[in-house]
Amino acid sequence: MKNSKITFIGGGNMASSLIGGLLETGVTAITVVDSNPKPLAAKFPIQCYTNYAEALVDTDVVVLAVKPHIMPEVAKSISATLSEPLPLFISIAAGIRLIDLSRWLGVDLALVRAMPNTPAIVQSGASALFAGKYVNEAQKQLAENILRAVGLTIWLEDEEQMDAVTALSGSGPAYFFLIMEAIENAGINLGLSKDVARLLTLQTAFGAAKMALESQDDAATLRARVTSKGGTTEQAINTLQAGNLESLFDQALKAAQQRAVNLAIQFGED
């Protein structure tokens, strides 16, 4: 990967996270096309352009990192500049199916669809990837290495699972922020100061996630282990379960998945 030339189309938040992570892994040939590339050029030692043709010369990988609604227009413009050997394309745009991207690009080429999430900003993201039919093993490895620069990666066998991934890890950070918000406020209601409630909430969330990641046991086992019969935790868990927390999450993720399906249909109409 270190010798590959990687071109980002769109130099916003997610591209910036990926570029930061890639530079740390030793990749040096990074190019970005953005409507206003100056802030990125000031932040990173990379080449910035405002037009596709120049940036795409000799590129091995193109990372499509523009907002989904402008992807048809961007892909069609790029299509006009493509020449052999064709680069590997990685799209990180939410809700853009490979079949639509391929139609807009207008040629059969190696396409990978990836779904990162916002903790990529602190190199703790979770990205799911799906490889289209023209992607070879070396290109799969390259795509994985690029996304791994900002966190863990996982391959999907079926592109349709991207909608479930969007509902789980794509939107997931917001669910945990909501839970942190609720616990912090509950702590304040019990008489703690805002600062104390915030710090204890965040460190508890971090510690629980770290413990679960490092343990061989599943979350249910870890929870059972810290829930003594007749103790304080049991009282809280009973209250949450009486309020149907699990069923609420089930409904919430189904609603998010359905929205992802509908958005993909809508984006693909172009």
Ligand SMILES: NC(=O)c1ccc[n+]([C@@H]2O[C@H](COP(=O)([O-])OP(=O)(O)OC[C@H]3O[C@@H](n4cnc5c(N)ncnc54)[C@H](OP(=O)(O)O)[C@@H]3O)[C@@H](O)[C@H]2O)c1
């Ligand atoms: N942020 C996340 O957590 C996250 C998670 C998963 C997937 N994604 C996906 O990642 C993609 C980028 O998201 P983001 O949050 O990084 O968005 P963003 O910060 O808005 O970045 C998009 C960038 O593309 C630029 N741009 C607009 N039109 C362009 C064009 N024609 N050619 C080149 N660049 C152009 C924008 O410039 P202007 O601002 O001047 O328009 C902006 O700098 C989206 O498709 C999103 O679905 C994001």
